[in-house]
Amino acid sequence: MIFAVLAPLFIALFVPSIGKLKDKIHTGVFVFFVPFAIFLYFLQFIGTNFTPLSQTYNWIPSLHINFDLYLDGLSLLFVLLISGIGSLVVLYSIFYLDRSERLGQFYVYLLMFMSAMLGIVLSNNVFILYTFWELTSISSFLLIGYWHFKERSRYGALKSMLITIFGGLSMFGGFILLSVITETTNIQTMIERTDLILNSEYLPLALGFILLGAFTKSAQFPFHIWLPDAMEAPTPVSAYLHSATMVKAGLYLVARFFPIFSNYEWFFIIVSIFGIITLCWGSYMAVRQTDLKAILAYSTISQLGMIMAMLGFGTNIAIFAAVFHILNHATFKGSLFMVAGIVDVQTGTRDIRKLGKLFTLMPITATLALFGTFSMAGFPLPFLNGFYSKELFFESTIGLQAGSSSISAILASIIPYLAVIGSIFTFVYSMYLFFGVFGGKKTKEVSLPSKPKEPRIGMLISPIILVLGVITIGLIPNSFNQTFLAHAAASISPTANVETIAFWHGLSTPFIMSLIVVLIGTILALTRKSWATIYNIFPGRLSFNHVYDSSIKSLDKLSNKTTNTYMTGSLRLYMIIILGALVTFSFIFMYNTDGFSIDFTDLASITTIEIVVVIAITVAAIGTLFSNHNVAAILILGITGYGVAILFVLYRAPDLALTQLVIETITMALFLLCFYHFPRLTKRNESKSTITFNLIVSIGFGLLMTMIGISALSSTWFDKISEYFIETSLPVGGGKNIVNVILVDMRGIDTLFEIAVLGLAGLAVFGLIKVRNNKEAK
Structure with a gap:
């Protein structure tokens, strides 16, 4: 497994050299085989007889930090999503990105991110997981800011990094507390010692820190504000990071540590509250947007909130529904992001106010969008996978068991109503997205920057495959159940399982809830222009983006003022x-x-x-x-x-x-x-x-x-350390000169960092000289 984790990083070393051949062949052609090979390798583990696998590679055993890798149903689900959709994204980018782009850098960043995500979901050591976690923040920062000459790209990249790294550092604190409590850094061993954690006085603090990391990475309210601005990245990045992988890392974290915290009542309260609020707020705000990718960004926020809420519910049906929707969301949302990229390239705009009536001009793209949007809306059709997991979501909200506190009792009673409200707006923004772009009669070609037409077939392959996934899962959902989904759900909760996934269960309460969503959602979609003025009142000028911008601006002013008091020259x-x-x-x-x-x-x-x-x-x-x-x-x-x-x-x-x-x-x-x-x-x-x-x-x-x-x-x-050096310099360091042994072996890491500092200083000097030479050349 370690080869699968490190293979993208290894191949990334050769991408700059391969990139020099981009005039003859697109760099993505070479990169495509990396995630595709990983995907094919892990396909072999799908089956009814799958059992978890673990591997350990020594790294820093004195600190209990080793490359502990663990493959179970949950990590297998994410590995296949990361590698499978990663392959389709690379294939899509071959036709989306022109060869004049900095393709070498793009694919290096993409492979770096892919390796980091694989490391997160396969890590069985909290500190290795944290290392890869922060690597995703760094690599996503580089991908979002890929078009660095655009101010909005730089703004979005910095915003995402500040928020996610803040959460990552908090999560790191939670990991340290868990390792202190359980005296281990191995995640599976921590799960075995759950009683120690639940009886610890540090339990609330550890839970809060870890959830903070999960909420920031998975764009939960109010940390969701970084995701819409991250849409400034190239569309392949949005399709990969913000629909199938990075934003789901927080969901993976909550699912992985579910066995530890699920018996703690505040886990249900906190995760459910933030999840259901994120669902409602994200779906409500999506209808307000005019940029295609902004609509999809807020729709992603709402879908992530729904999955997070189900993980908070903690019931068997909710856990299975969460796992099922993680798979479904990756298929229809990935295809929709690619469709948005196609519309942008072929028409020259993503502004939905300038689009519309493209069905006759781009029928294939429109058909793909039709399946994607209606599946996202949870429309009750048997060939749309989104309906099945949405139906299970409604079922999981009914009859939630309240805990001992009054907060959990109130929460359990209002969640079904909030679920319906959030789903209504999900239906509205789905219809708004599809009919706003493709509905109506033929568009006047002069009204758009470019003449609308179907793209090259290569650009359609990836969204077609994803839409086929939507249809296939919808038609034969049980083929994915016991061989795949059941293992993932059982990794979270051993009893989480659904015997049969069926389209029709009679006129049940969840189906009635779906009908209410479709009925009210249709009315609101048809009358959107008449009630959309509500956004001028709520949220109006109130915005967490304003809070973020004001905080950064104030911090910048304070930093400048403080620095200027002592940096006088x-x-x-x-x-x-x-x-x-x-x-x-x-x-x-x-x-x-x-x-x-x-x-x-x-x-x-x-x-x-x-x-x-x-x-x-x-x-x-x-x-x-x-x-x-x-x-x-x-x-x-x-x-x-x-x-x-x-x-x-x-x-x-x-x-x-x-x-x-x-x-x-x-x-x-x-x-x-x-x-x-x-x-x-x-x-x-x-x-x-x-x-x-x-x-x-x-x-x-x-x-x-x-x-x-x-x-x-x-x-x-303390005891004098000189005695230790005298005793161990020869048997351990292999030298009689104690001073030399100390410098080379005993404090070798310190010496390594000293060399690294000198190397960085040398690179900085080289950069300054290069800048000066460029200025002189001009």
């Missing part, structure tokens, strides 16, 4: 702030922790040569301050460095002495080369107060470092 001020803060807080900490205790009982004797060397270092350091010549000051300062090297020799550390000598020599040579061209040093005319303040800071810092050194020698807080 004065190096002296910077050093005073840094050293002053360091001295103050360090002295306070040492005082409160008895850090000034000094023990002279175990000190070696001091030799005369050591005293002479230290005096020479001190005199050289002080003499540097009074030198008025550049070269003389550098040479005098060099005495301090060479003096330290002599001390290393006296203390039998020749390797450190050689290192110090080399560094000191190189530094002096560089200083001499640079300072030779600087103006001659002159006596500074500083006030007595400035001199006094400088003296206080410098002496204070010197005393601090002296006291830290003495305190470290005298401290008995």
